[in-house]
Amino acid sequence: MNFDTIWYWLIAIVIGVLCAFIGYALGKRKRDVIDSSKAIKALEDENKKLKADLEACNKRISETPRAKMERSSLTAATHEFPFDATAAKAVFGKRIKQDDLKIVEGIGPKIEGLFHNFGIKTWKALSEVTVNKCQEVLNSGGKRYRIHDPSSWPMQARMAHEGKWKELMRWQDEHKSGKF
Secondary structure, three states, X not given: OOHHHHHHHHHHHHHHHHHHHHHHHHHHOOOOOOXXXXXXXXXXXXXXXXXXXXXXXXXXXXXXXXXXXXXHHHHHHXXXXXXXXXXXXXXXXXXXXXXXXXXXXXXXXXXXXXXXXXXXXXXXXXXXXXXXXXXXXXXXXXXXXXXXXXXXXXXXXXXXXXXXXXHXXXXXXXXXXXXX
């Protein structure tokens, strides 16, 4: 090693030690500490108040008897859409019985029986089930029922339940075999 190389190394080491000392000194210097304990306390108090309000709301909701609400909505639903056999007959040209699932395009007597086995006996009940549930009902009947497409059945049942006979007839005329 020559003399110049030693000086370069010595200068680099001195500069490194000097920078480390300056960095240490700056790090140890007293910093201004922000006292946010009052803000934290205020937020904690607000959080407690909001939790208490939420509990009070949940308590009021839980005190409302669900059965009463369900009975009143069921009664309202049956009075909201009364069955009009003469209007149905005028559109379809044949006598329609209330909650006859066979009015839905694609449902015959045997498929209607499958739905009855699952407790789905009304247009309203069929209108509230999912297409997956309809497919589950069909699958329960065996291989020969799996080929049916129930994707429109809840929608058709809703039209029948609501007494929208003209719309139902128009939809069935426009869609072959009740398919979208």
